[in-house]
Amino acid sequence: NTKLVKIDELHMDEAAIAEAGRVLAEGGLVAFPTETVYGLGANGLCAEAAAKIYAAKGRPSDNPLILHITSMEELYPLVSEIPPEAAALAEAFWPGPMTMVFKKTDLVPHGTTGGLDTVAVRMPEHPVARAIIRAAGVPIAAPSANTSGRPSPTKAAHVLEDMDGRIDMIVDGGEVGIGLESTIIDVSEGTATILRPGYITKAMLEQVIGPVAVDKASLGGLSPDVRPKAPGMKYRHYAPKAELTVFRGPVETACRAIEKALAEAEAAGLRAGVICTEESRDRYYAPVKKCAGSRENPETVAHNLYDVLRAFDEEQVDCIYSESFDGYALSGAIMNRLLKAAGQRVVQCGEEKEV
Ligand code: TXA
Ligand code: MG
Numbered sequence: 001n002t003k004l005v006k007i008d009e010l011h012m013d014e015a016a017i018a019e020a021g022r023v024l025a026e027g028g029l030v031a032f033p034t035e036t037v038y039g040l041g042a043n044g045l046c047a048e049a050a051a052k053i054y055a056a057k058g059r060p061s062d063n064p065l066i067l068h069i070t071s072m073e074e075l076y077p078l079v080s081e082i083p084p085e086a087a088a089l090a091e092a093f094w095p096g097p098m099t100m101v102f103k104k105t106d107l108v109p110h111g112t113t114g115g116l117d118t119v120a121v122r123m124p125e126h127p128v129a130r131a132i133i134r135a136a137g138v139p140i141a142a143p144s145a146n147t148s149g150r151p152s153p154t155k156a157a158h159v160l161e162d163m164d165g166r167i168d169m170i171v172d173g174g175e176v177g178i179g180l181e182s183t184i185i186d187v188s189e190g191t192a193t194i195l196r197p198g199y200i201t202k203a204m205l206e207q208v209i210g211p212v213a214v215d216k217a218s219l220g221g222l223s224p225d226v227r228p229k230a231p232g233m234k235y236r237h238y239a240p241k242a243e244l245t246v247f248r249g250p251v252e253t254a255c256r257a258i259e260k261a262l263a264e265a266e267a268a269g270l271r272a273g274v275i276c277t278e279e280s281r282d283r284y285y286a287p288v289k290k291c292a293g294s295r296e297n298p299e300t301v302a303h304n305l306y307d308v309l310r311a312f313d314e315e316q317v318d319c320i321y322s323e324s325f326d327g328y329a330l331s332g333a334i335m336n337r338l339l340k341a342a343g344q345r346v347v348q349c350g351e352e353k354e355v
Contacts, residue, residue, distance in 0.1 A: 002164050004156070006172045009127045016171070017128075021135025023168050024049075029056060031145040031159045032132050033173035034124040036097045036182050036199070037152040037306070038159050039068065039142030040167065041132070047111030050141050056166040059148040063232045064114035065141040066099050066182075067121045070130050074139060078119055080105050085209040086187040092208045095125035097178055097199045101186040101230075112141050114231055118188045128173040143232075144181060145170075151238040151306035151341070154179045158310060179303035180333050184230055185212065194218060195230035197332035199302070218336060238341040240312040242273065244320040246342045249349030251295070251323070255280050257349040258321045262286050265319060273312055275322035277301070288315045298328040305334065309341055 005016045020030045027049040030041045040056065042049040044067040054061050069075055072090065075082070079102035082090075086100055104119035113119050121139075124130065133140045144152035147162040156172035163170065183198030185205060193213040194202060205212050217228030228234050247254040247261075258274060262284060265272035273288035281291050290308040293300030312320055322342070325334045339346065 002160075002167055003169045004160065004172060005169065007128050009173055012128065012131055017131045017135050020132045020169055020171055021137065024132070024136035024140060025138065027052075028169070029053065029167035030132065030169040030171060031153075031156075031163060031167060032129055032142075032171040033126055033156075033176050034068075034129045034142075035126045035177045036124075036180060037154055037176055037178075038145040038156070039124075039129070039140075040145035040159075040163065041068070041136075041140040041142040043136070044068075044112050044139040044141030045107060045109065046138075047109040050109065050112045053141060053143060056163060057143065057146070057148045059143065060231075062114045063143075064116055064118075064120060065112050065143050067108070067112065067119060067139040068129065068133055068142050069121060069123050069139050070095070070133050071123070075121060075123075077107050078105060078121060078139060079103060081188075083187050085192050088208050089185065089187070089192075089205065090123070093200055093204075094123040095130070096123070097125075097182040098122065099182045099184045099196075101184065101188050101195065103188050116231075118186075120184060122182055126173070126176075128171060132171065149237060149239060151240075151309045152181060154303070154306050158306070161310075175303075177303070178299075179306060180337060183333070186215075186229060193229065195228070196233060197336050199330070199333060201329050201332060203329070238306065238309055238337050239343065240309045240320060240341065242312060242315075242317045242320050243345065244309075244322060244342040245345045245347055246322045246324050246338055247347045247349055248324040248326065253350035254323055255283065257347060258323065259284060261321050261347075270318040271316060273315060273317040273320040275308055275320065277323060280323065288312070288317050292323075292325075295325075298325060298330045298334065301325055302330050302334055305337060 099122040145159045153159045183200040184196040186193045274286045278294040
């Protein structure tokens with residue numbers, strides 16, 4: 001049975017935090033909020049505990065986990081080398097929504113790293129996450145707390161949907177802030193390389209360490225034989241049950257193409273859904289409309305995207321049409337997830353856009 005406890009980050013219940021720490025220290029599984037998405041935690045130095053994560057999520061065993069820490073002192077025993085760029089990025093963005101991939105030491109079991117000799121490490125900022133990691137007293141391996149292939153959880157109800165009965169405890173700290181997973185940057189060799197775009201953008205990283213590379217497979221819209229450097233990025237992910245198509249191009253042109261597609265779906269007797277924005281919601285005539293947020297504030301789109309994708313699973317729709325979100329600082333992160341959810345099904349409207 002899964003125990004559900006609520007924690008108010010402003011008045012943290014010390015007994016509940018201590019219990020979560022104890023469950024983790026004893027090899028159990030605890031889901032908890034971070035500022036990006038909810039994580040499913042286990043003792044990251046114990047291969048048997050990590051194995052439970054793979055079982056609970058139905059996750060392929062070659063997909064490595066991120067270790068979560070609360071201080072730089074906790075990093076040193078895990079990694080064999082901290083390049084100067086990594087130290088500078090840690091200084092600038094930790095604690096926060098950034099994960100770095102390092103060469104690992106023998107302390108980190110291959111059961112945590114999917115067999116790799118590198119290890120991904122993140123220092124989260126969320127006070128509940130930090131308190132739980134500190135209480136556990138070990139680095140906490142934590143993937144997103146969803147069933148493998150489903151959208152990552154941004155609130156405890158999502159975790160419950162996927163993990164009820166499969167894990168020991170869920171700590172409900174309310175909705176997360178950002179709503180998309182951390183930026184992953186590989187600093188283990190050569191030029192620092194972004195493996196997964198996130199809230200910390202390429203421009204923000206480059207302000208600190210100069211030019212960084214981008215793993216092409218993380219951009220989305222590419223052929224499936226480009227092999228991503230983050231093993232988890234190769235799987236179809238975040239996908240709603242109904243087929244999702246993303247309409248790209250100038251916003252007005254794309255919105256018109258969606259209106260046309262909705263009309264065609266109706267004529268064909270199909271029940272269609274649409275992912276729209278505050279700005280466009282009133283223009284569509286569709287059986288199901290979900291608003292991702294406002295174009296005035298793209299952070300709202302990042303925050304709501306997974307909730308919207310999950311919500312479609314409760315609707316009997318045959319297909320879903322989505323607007324796209326190019327041209328913002330957060331576009332890399334948002335479009336990476338949206339295109340993966342769409343299995344790369346894109347309708348290009350109007351002129352081709354550089355990505
Ligand atoms: O925001 C986040 O990063 C959340 C919260 C809970 O911290 N965690 C998260 O974990 O998104 P997960 O397991 O869902 O995604 C981890 C990604 C996967 O794509 C995995 O392949 C990649 O990180 N990864 C982990 N270790 C790696 C390594 N050593 N080398 C390359 N990629 C790695
Ligand atoms: Mg995940």
